Amino acid sequence: MPSQKQIARELGVSVATVSNALTGKGRVSQDVVDLVTERAAQLGYTPSAAGRALKTGRSGILGLVMPDITHPVFPDFAQGLEIEADARGYGILIANGRGTEAGQDNAIRQLIKRGVDGIIMIPRRGTRPQVPPVPMATISIASDPRFAVAANHRQGGKLAAQAILQLGHRSILLLGDDSHSPVQIDRIEGMAEALEGQAEFQVQWTGDHFPDLADLHATGVTAVLTVSDLLALRVVTEASQSGLRCPDDLSVIGFDNLPLSTAVRPTLSTIVPDTAELAKRAIAYLDAAIRDDQDPPAPSVVDMTLRLRDSTGPAPQTATQHRRTSP
Amino acid sequence: MPSQKQIARELGVSVATVSNALTGKGRVSQDVVDLVTERAAQLGYTPSAAGRALKTGRSGILGLVMPDITHPVFPDFAQGLEIEADARGYGILIANGRGTEAGQDNAIRQLIKRGVDGIIMIPRRGTRPQVPPVPMATISIASDPRFAVAANHRQGGKLAAQAILQLGHRSILLLGDDSHSPVQIDRIEGMAEALEGQAEFQVQWTGDHFPDLADLHATGVTAVLTVSDLLALRVVTEASQSGLRCPDDLSVIGFDNLPLSTAVRPTLSTIVPDTAELAKRAIAYLDAAIRDDQDPPAPSVVDMTLRLRDSTGPAPQTATQHRRTSP
DNA sequence: TTGTGATGATTAAACGATTAATCAAGGATT
DNA sequence: AATCCTTGATTAATCGTTTAATCATCACAA
Numbered sequence: 030m031p032s033q034k035q036i037a038r039e040l041g042v043s044v045a046t047v048s049n050a051l052t053g054k055g056r057v058s059q060d061v062v063d064l065v066t067e068r069a070a071q072l073g074y075t076p077s078a079a080g081r082a083l084k085t086g087r088s089g090i091l092g093l094v095m096p097d098i099t100h101p102v103f104p105d106f107a108q109g110l111e112i113e114a115d116a117r118g119y120g121i122l123i124a125n126g127r128g129t130e131a132g133q134d135n136a137i138r139q140l141i142k143r144g145v146d147g148i149i150m151i152p153r154r155g156t157r158p159q160v161p162p163v164p165m166a167t168i169s170i171a172s173d174p175r176f177a178v179a180a181n182h183r184q185g186g187k188l189a190a191q192a193i194l195q196l197g198h199r200s201i202l203l204l205g206d207d208s209h210s211p212v213q214i215d216r217i218e219g220m221a222e223a224l225e226g227q228a229e230f231q232v233q234w235t236g237d238h239f240p241d242l243a244d245l246h247a248t249g250v251t252a253v254l255t256v257s258d259l260l261a262l263r264v265v266t267e268a269s270q271s272g273l274r275c276p277d278d279l280s281v282i283g284f285d286n287l288p289l290s291t292a293v294r295p296t297l298s299t300i301v302p303d304t305a306e307l308a309k310r311a312i313a314y315l316d317a318a319i320r321d322d323q324d325p326p327a328p329s330v331v332d333m334t335l336r337l338r339d340s341t342g343p344a345p346q347t348a349t350q351h352r353r354t355s356p
Numbered sequence: 357m358p359s360q361k362q363i364a365r366e367l368g369v370s371v372a373t374v375s376n377a378l379t380g381k382g383r384v385s386q387d388v389v390d391l392v393t394e395r396a397a398q399l400g401y402t403p404s405a406a407g408r409a410l411k412t413g414r415s416g417i418l419g420l421v422m423p424d425i426t427h428p429v430f431p432d433f434a435q436g437l438e439i440e441a442d443a444r445g446y447g448i449l450i451a452n453g454r455g456t457e458a459g460q461d462n463a464i465r466q467l468i469k470r471g472v473d474g475i476i477m478i479p480r481r482g483t484r485p486q487v488p489p490v491p492m493a494t495i496s497i498a499s500d501p502r503f504a505v506a507a508n509h510r511q512g513g514k515l516a517a518q519a520i521l522q523l524g525h526r527s528i529l530l531l532g533d534d535s536h537s538p539v540q541i542d543r544i545e546g547m548a549e550a551l552e553g554q555a556e557f558q559v560q561w562t563g564d565h566f567p568d569l570a571d572l573h574a575t576g577v578t579a580v581l582t583v584s585d586l587l588a589l590r591v592v593t594e595a596s597q598s599g600l601r602c603p604d605d606l607s608v609i610g611f612d613n614l615p616l617s618t619a620v621r622p623t624l625s626t627i628v629p630d631t632a633e634l635a636k637r638a639i640a641y642l643d644a645a646i647r648d649d650q651d652p653p654a655p656s657v658v659d660m661t662l663r664l665r666d667s668t669g670p671a672p673q674t675a676t677q678h679r680r681t682s683p
Numbered sequence: 684t685t686g687t688g689a690t691g692a693t694t695a696a697a698c699g700a701t702t703a704a705t706c707a708a709g710g711a712t713t
Numbered sequence: 714a715a716t717c718c719t720t721g722a723t724t725a726a727t728c729g730t731t732t733a734a735t736c737a738t739c740a741c742a743a
Contacts, residue, residue: 030489032698032699032700033699033700033701034699034700042722042723043722043723043724044699044700044701044723045700045701045702045722045723045724045725046721046722046723047700048699048700048701048702049701049702049722052700052701054701054702055701055702055721055722056719056720056721056722057721057722058720058721058722061721061722075468075469076469076699076700077410077471077698077699077700078409078415078469078470078471079406079409079410079415079471079698079699079700080410080698080699080700080701080728081699081700081701082405082406082409082700082728083404083406083407083410083698083699083700083701083727083728083729083730084699084700084701084702084727084728085700085701085728086728088405088406089470090449090470098431098434098435098438099431099432099435099615100431101428101431101615103431104425104426104427104428104430104431105426107425107434107450108425108426108452111425111450111451111452112452115452115466120449120451120466120467120470121449121450122417122447122448122449122450123434123438123448123449123450124438124447125435125438125439125442139442139447140447141402142402142403142405143405143416143417143447144404144405144406162357259615259616259619260619262589262616262619262620263619263620263621265593266592266593266596266620266621266622267621269593269596269597269621270596270621270622287616288426288428288586289428289586289589289614289616292586292587292589292590293589293590293593293620294590294593294594294596294597295593295597359728359729359730360729360730361729361730369692369693370692370693370694371729371730371731372692372693372694372695372730372731372732373691373692373693374730375729375730375731375732376692376731376732379730379731381731381732382691382692382731382732383689383690383691383692384691384692385690385691385692388691388692403729403730404728404729404730406728406729406730407698407728407729407730407731408729408730408731409698409730410697410698410699410700410728410729410730410731411697411698411729411730411731411732412698412730412731413698
């Protein structure tokens with residue numbers, strides 16, 4: 030591998046001059062600058078990351094800790110983070126929390142060992158990750174006191190509820206699959222808040238058994254708001270098996286805009302998190318902390334948007350009547 | 357940050373002794389070893405990655421280049437690779453090919469700049485990625501001459517076909533959505549090979565329009581083998597909308613065992629790639645190349661397995677009769 | 684007593700880049 | 714003509730770790 034030393038030797042100048050010429054820092058004549066850059070290009074010179082890191086104390090690498098890399102929302106995240114990090118000259122080293130708190134702390138240690146300049150952390154719920162000796166940006170929920178950036182899950186829930194109200198639905202099922210997940214709780218609470226006083230609604234958490242959609246429909250429920258597209262997929266297909274048509278008999282809204290949401294028929298209406306914006310702010314926050322910026326960006330919350338597709342429609346007249354007439 | 361120098365100073369020994377004590381390489385008395393390790397632990401000493409990398413010429417970091425990080429099969433891959441890399445003491449730096457050949461080459465350059473010891477490459481189809489100055493392990497298809505590890509897509513296709521034959525189906529649709537994808541072509545060819553002479557079948561590539569399943573069913577088709585779970589999801593739900601029941605009227609098999617395959621009803625039968633094994637071999641291959649191993653592992657192909665779920669069932673008698681009696 | 688070996692530690696150099704300090708030489712100023 | 718400033722380059726030190734080479738001690742054998 031070519032080094033500054035080699036360029037210096039071949040050109041008969043000192044390494045300091047080569048370094049200055051390439052970084053444009055010291056005082057070097059234009060002639061020498063040209064000579065050096067030309068020779069560097071010829072040799073295919075690439076500055077040694079290790080050498081630079083050793084001297085400057087910066088590796089230019091950020092660590093990313095996620096509780097579970099196989100979760101379907103994370104690819105989008107990772108992509109956004111990679112793009113933003115790259116734009117600021119950072120690379121991203123991934124680590125896997127392996128679903129446990131111990132694994133999460135171990136991931137942090139590994140990243141520190143590798144000399145990362147900072148850590149982007151998506152904490153496993155209910156854990157208090159150890160504080161690393163480098164800046165950390167936590168992507169979490171707004172109620173988490175340590176968050177640097179958060180998606181506005183409550184607002185997303187509201188959005189879903191408002192959309193379904195606008196379509197005339199007045200009896201609604203709110204469906205989650207993990208009653209301990211703060212994210213799901215926020216989403217459900219947002220829905221409930223918007224629905225309060227506007228419609229009848231009930232909350233269910235699917236554990237062992239899935240709610241009987243036909244029963245619910247018989248009692249007048251015309252819409253199901255779920256906390257994820259996977260759950261929405263389950264509802265849509267389960268409904269179909271029970272002979273309910275979607276959206277004619279049942280409207281469904283999911284969360285996260287997963288790839289499956291456009292593959293399923295009907296396509297899924299969903300609440301989409303602005304992962305690009307989340308990534309942008311997380312990286313900006315972390316970069317500011319690393320550079321010891323005077324006024325770093327404050328923790329912020331990013332709103333979600335509604336994407337209406339084919340799984341939602343106007344409330345059926347029949348169902349509403351049925352509800353009114355049934356005991 | 358504590359360094360060997362600091363430990364040495366506090367203990368009144370030389371840095372070389374500290375280094376030797378910590379790595380167990382030179383000649384150091386047991387007493388001193390104990391002293392040094394104890395003090396190192398006290399101070400929370402972590403060896404500087406930059407210093408070590410500079411001296412040894414190894415960063416302990418592998419680069420991962422993927423054509424599109426948002427593709428649903430990649431989380432699984434990334435997870436497997438991270439686990440295997442970690443087991444061998446490597447970290448993984450992600451790079452994004454951004455879907456273009458230029459982006460792919462740029463990703464390689466970025467990784468080189470960051471000093472990776474080797475690169476794991478999942479090439480964008482039809483591209484010839486530039487050769488980096490470090491070892492590279494290519495995860496591709498068996499017909500790709502540069503592959504280090506490949507999933508056996510043909511065999512996977514065969515598996516699907518054999519399963520569907522065993523269930524009595526004799527008129528089958530093979531469905532892809534990208535006729536230029538070598539992976540999809542391999543899968544379809546595998547299916548066709550197993551079906552040849554055993555059953556009637558036709559291949560269709562969904563472009564603008566999706567095949568009319570009701571029509572096909574009317575002509576006797578009782579099973580659809582697809583090249584991906586996303587496509588299978590489309591088939592299952594589209595069929596349901598056409599009034600066909602799955603698996604009673606139509607059996608469906610997908611590929612890749614995506615998370616959605618257990619969320620949809622009926623759950624999807626699918627061909628599952630052994631991503632853990634693929635990752636293991638890719639890392640082993642790369643590690644051997646980096647360590648300049650004498651007899652490195654040869655390029656190898658990893659078989660897939662069949663996972664039968666609820667989207668497949670015996671061929672319907674009615675449909676078969678229908679086909680026999682129809683003109 | 685002298686030489687030999689083993690043991691345990693130190694010295695010093697090296698990896699590659701950066702940067703403060705220094706120096707030489709030429710041009711401009713008084 | 715003596716001084717000062719500017720320009721363009723070099724020297725040397727430093728970051729933290731590793732490692733070959735060296736050295737000092739002491740034990741033991743001849």
